[in-house]
Amino acid sequence: MRNLDISMIGVPIDLGQSRRGVDMGPSAMRYAGAVERLRALGHQVMDQGNIVISAVHEKTSSEAGLKNLEEVTAATVKLAEAVSNIVADNHFPLVLGGDHSIAIGTLAGLADHYKNLGVIWYDAHADMNTRETSPSGNIHGMPLAVSMGLGHERLVNVHRDGVKIDPRNVVIIGARALDPGERKLIKEQGVKVFTMHEIDRYGMSAVIQQTLEYFSTRQVDGVHLSLDLDGLDPLYTPGVGTPVPGGITYRESHLAMELLEDAKVITSAEFVEVNPVLDEYNKTADVAVALMGSLFGEKLL
Incomplete structure (x- = not known):
């Protein structure tokens, strides 16, 4: 097992979507023992606290059909700077969300240091909507598209102008709720997707192996894991x-993390969409931290 210098940073934001509470996700994961669990594995963990998010006492008026554009943009700019500084210090960035809009900032910061970054998007959704295709106007359904250079210019140009990732370097795992516009973009942009059909048919081991082989052919210079807890079945x-029902199981998810750790390919990670308001006795945060354990080298024996 490799011992890492991990810099953990929280982004307590719930403005990229419509259900309040996910801003407490970073605190829930810390309460579930994220720092202690990783330190017990021999890693050096520096908890840098949370990005400061401006309070929004009333829902702001939407701009161009996007909810809270100003606030989400400001938060992702701060996160991008923080992530870029972490990588510059040769530390492993571990980001705790917050809703999935934060990935706009994470990927923007990583783009300072990687020329051909691979991205694993572990999620029930593709998050590839734009303002033209989004049924809700929620920015947490747009971060992957934004990072590919598709969407509102203020989001596309967070931290640095333009495209942050090559769509052909993205692998979505666990998809089972895709909007029509997303299906179209996936095909047009050449994004590789393993839906629940492939996971059920071939098994998680084969899916991860094919993902690793795919990244090898793409000659990526790093791999970012963006893990949305709704990628798992809501039972867990x-x-x-x-x-979204019919998702990845708890054990399949641990296997995925274990195989990624065995391959030593992950260079940054974020865990998002833990909402304690909707949770049962912090169960979802506990699962998130358990998966962190497997990703960072925890073994059954």
Whole structure:
């Protein structure tokens, strides 16, 4: 097992979607023992606290059909700077969300340091909507599209102008709720997707192996894991804002994390969409921290 210098940073924001409470996700994961669990594995963990999010006492008026555009943009700019500084210090960035809009900032910060970054999007959703295709105007359904250079210019140009990731370097795992516009973009942009059909048919081991082989052919210079807890079936993670039945199991998810750790390919990670308001006795945060354990080298024996 490799011993890492991990810099953990929380982003307590719930403005990228419509259900309040996910801003407490970073605190819930810390309460579930994230720092202690990783330190017990021999890693050096520096908890840098939380990005400061401006309070919004009333829902702001939407701009161009996007909810809380100003606030989400400001938060992701701060996160991008923090992530870029973490990588510059040769530390492993571990980001705790917050809703999935934060990935706009994470990927923007990583783009300072990687020329051909691979991205694993572990999620029930593709998060590839734009303002033209989004049924809700929620920015947490747009971060992958934004990072590919598609969407509102203020989001696309967070931290640095333009495209942050090559769509052909993205692998979505666990998809089972795709909007029509997303299906179209996936095909147009050449994004590789393993839906629940492939996971059920071939098994998680084969899916991860094919993902690793795919990244090898793409010659990526790093791999970011963006894990939305709604990628798992809501039986295991009830505390998420957009649960979708028929998801990845608890054990399949641990296997995925274990195989990724065995391959030593993950260079940054974020865990998002833990909503304690909707949870049962912090169950979803406990699952998130358990998966962190497997990703960072925890073994059964």
